Amino acid sequence: MALPLDSYLGIHPQALKLSARRSEVLAANLANADTPNYKAQDVDFKSALAANGTSTLTMAASGAASSTLPMTATQAGHIPLNQPGDALTAQLKYRTPNASSLDGNTVDAQMEQSNFAQNAVRYQASLTFINAKFRTLMTAITGQ
Amino acid sequence: MPSFNIFDIAGSGMSAQTVRLNTTASNLANADSVSTTAGAAYKARHPVFKAVQSALAPHGVNQAGASTAVKVLGITQSQDKVPARYEPGNPMANAEGYIYASNVNVVEEMADMISASRSYQNNVEVMNTSKDLMMATLKLGQ
Numbered sequence: 001m002a003l004p005l006d007s008y009l010g011i012h013p014q015a016l017k018l019s020a021r022r023s024e025v026l027a028a029n030l031a032n033a034d035t036p037n038y039k040a041q042d043v044d045f046k047s048a049l050a051a052n053g054t055s056t057l058t059m060a061a062s063g064a065a066s067s068t069l070p071m072t073a074t075q076a077g078h079i080p081l082n083q084p085g086d087a088l089t090a091q092l093k094y095r096t097p098n099a100s101s102l103d104g105n106t107v108d109a110q111m112e113q114s115n116f117a118q119n120a121v122r123y124q125a126s127l128t129f130i131n132a133k134f135r136t137l138m139t140a141i142t143g144q
Numbered sequence: 145m146p147s148f149n150i151f152d153i154a155g156s157g158m159s160a161q162t163v164r165l166n167t168t169a170s171n172l173a174n175a176d177s178v179s180t181t182a183g184a185a186y187k188a189r190h191p192v193f194k195a196v197q198s199a200l201a202p203h204g205v206n207q208a209g210a211s212t213a214v215k216v217l218g219i220t221q222s223q224d225k226v227p228a229r230y231e232p233g234n235p236m237a238n239a240e241g242y243i244y245a246s247n248v249n250v251v252e253e254m255a256d257m258i259s260a261s262r263s264y265q266n267n268v269e270v271m272n273t274s275k276d277l278m279m280a281t282l283k284l285g286q
Binding site: 020023024026027028030031032033034035036037038041109113116117120123124127130131134 | 149150153154156157160161164192193194195211212213214259260262263266267269270273274276277280281284285
C-alpha cells in the first residue's frame with residue numbers, strides 16, 4: 001500500500017509553495033521601488049490557496065479530469081495560464097496605492113517590507129508544520 | 145524556497161541601486177567643476193529604471209509578472225540651466241570673463257543617495273531572508 005503522503009501533509013506543502021511565490025512577487029516590488037510606472041502586485045493568498053488546493057484535490061480524486069475546463073495552449077507561442085498547481089499567476093493582482101506618486105509608481109516600501117516579513121514567518125510556520133508531520137511519521141516508524 | 149528567481153530579482157535591484165549611487169557619487173564629485181562653455185559644463189546624471197519581465201520558465205509554468213527585475217535603461221543628463229559666474233581671474237574663464245559651473249543640486253543628490261542606500265538595504269534584506277528560508281527548507285525533515 002502506497003503511503004498517501006500528499007494527503008497526510010495536508011495543505012501545508014501548497015501553502016509553502018504559495019508563500020515562496022509570494023515572496024518572489026514581494027521581492028520584485030521591493031526591487032522596483034524606484035522604477036517609474038511600476039505597479040506593485042500581490043497575491044490574493046486565500047483565493048490562490050483555495051484554487052491551488054482544490055485543483056490538486058480534484059486531480060487526486062479523479063485522475064487528470066478536473067471539474068472546470070482549463071484553457072489549452074495549442075500553439076508553441078501560447079502563454080500557459082492557470083497551470084494546475086500554479087494558480088498564482090491568475091491570482092496576481094495590482095495593489096491599490098495608499099498615496100499615488102507622480103512617477104506612477106505604486107510601491108510602498110514599508111508596506112512591502114512588512115508583508116515580506118509576514119510572508120517569511122508564514123513560510124517558516126508551514127515548514128514547522130511539515131517538519132512536525134515528518135517527525136510524527138518517524139516516531140511511528142521507529143516505534144519509540 | 146525552491147526558486148532561485150528571487151536572487152535574480154533582488155540582485156537586479158541591488159545593481160540598479162549601485163548605478164544610482166555611482167551617478168550620485170559622480171555628481172557630488174563634480175558639483176564644483178567649471179568649464180569655459182555652457183555646453184561643456186558638467187550636467188547632473190541620473191539613471192532611468194525600467195521593470196523587465198523575465199522570460200517564461202522552461203516547463204510551461206508561467207511566472208511572468210511574478211518575477212519582475214529592474215533594468216537600467218540608460219543615464220540621462222539634467223536639462224537644468226547651467227549657472228554662469230563672472231570670474232575673470234579664473235583660467236577657465238571665457239572672453240567675457242564668465243565660467244560655467246555644473247548644474248548639480250547637492251542637497252537633491254544627498255537625498256537621492258540616502259534613498260538609493262535604503263533601497264539597496266531593502267534588497268539585501270530580501271536576499272538574506274530568502275537565503276535563511278532556503279537553508280531551513282534544505283534542513284526539512286532532519
